[in-house]
Amino acid sequence: MLQGSDRWETLGREYAYRGRLVRVRLDTVRLPTGRDATWEVVEHPAAVAILAVEAGAAVLVRQYRHVVGQELLEVPAGLLKPGEDPLEGARRELAEEAGCRARVWEPALRFYTSPGFTDEVIHLFIARDLEWSQSRPDRHEFIRVVRLPRPQWVAAMRDGRIRDAKTITALLWALAEDGFECN
Numbered sequence: 314m315l316q317g318s319d320r321w322e323t324l325g326r327e328y329a330y331r332g333r334l335v336r337v338r339l340d341t342v343r344l345p346t347g348r349d350a351t352w353e354v355v356e357h358p359a360a361v362a363i364l365a366v367e368a369g370a371a372v373l374v375r376q377y378r379h380v381v382g383q384e385l386l387e388v389p390a391g392l393l394k395p396g397e398d399p400l401e402g403a404r405r406e407l408a409e410e411a412g413c414r415a416r417v418w419e420p421a422l423r424f425y426t427s428p429g430f431t432d433e434v435i436h437l438f439i440a441r442d443l444e445w446s447q448s449r450p451d452r453h454e455f456i457r458v459v460r461l462p463r464p465q466w467v468a469a470m471r472d473g474r475i476r477d478a479k480t481i482t483a484l485l486w487a488l489a490e491d492g493f494e495c496n
Contacts, residue, residue: 320345334358334392357433361403362390364421364483365411365440366495370460371484372443373475374410377455386459386469387477390435399436407440411458412448415440422486426478437483463495 325341336356343349365372365388377384391406393399400418408414419439426433448456461469466484469475475484487493 324349329353353430355431355433357431358395359393359399360390360433360435361393361399361406362388362435362437362479362483363403363407363411363440364388364437364487365407365413365415365443366487367441367443367460369495370462371466371487371495372411372413373459373461373480375457375459385477386461386475387480388483390479393436400438403436403438403440408446409449410456413440413443413445416442416444422482424482435479435482437479437486439487 322343323340324343327339328336329339330337334357338354338356340352340354341349342352371388373386374389375384375386389407389410391402391410393402400420403418404414417440419441420436421439422437424435424437425431426435448458466475466488470481470484475481487495
């Protein structure tokens with residue numbers, strides 16, 4: 314099996330679409346076999362996601378997602394501003410969406426959402442020792458805060474209450490972490 318980026322060669326690159334949030338790029342690449350192919354790439358800004366935990370529960374947000382036509386239960390999350398430090402972005406998003414600040418922050422993971430077609434990366438943080446205030450969602454966000462006790466996490470994923478990949482990633486990471494506590 315061939316491995317390594319040195320076996321792939323980008324021969325050309327053009328943009329099919331440049332939007333406010335995403336750009337669609339068409340790359341012509343030479344494959345390890347020597348054949349050429351066109352790769353469709355969605356360029357997407359980096360984002361943050363926050364697993365805020367308190368009193369044995371995850372602090373989640375319920376919001377309508379137009380793209381899938383339904384409300385989803387998710388960890389608070391959002392795009393990073395250009396040049397923004399991921400931790401600062403996580404602090405901003407938690408305050409905006411959930412209406413809280415955390416005294417303790419832990420970096421957890423950095424993962425690609427779907428590297429077969431997009432370069433989007435999410436920085437996941439754990440937030441603890443929460444201090445509550447008023448949320449300040451963006452004008453296009455209509456959010457309700459939901460607390461989901463840890464014993465319900467797996468059931469919520471199994472029964473479809475949670476279908477969002479970043480939320481599933483965050484909860485499974487926490488469940489897999491030896492000694493992870495929701496306090």
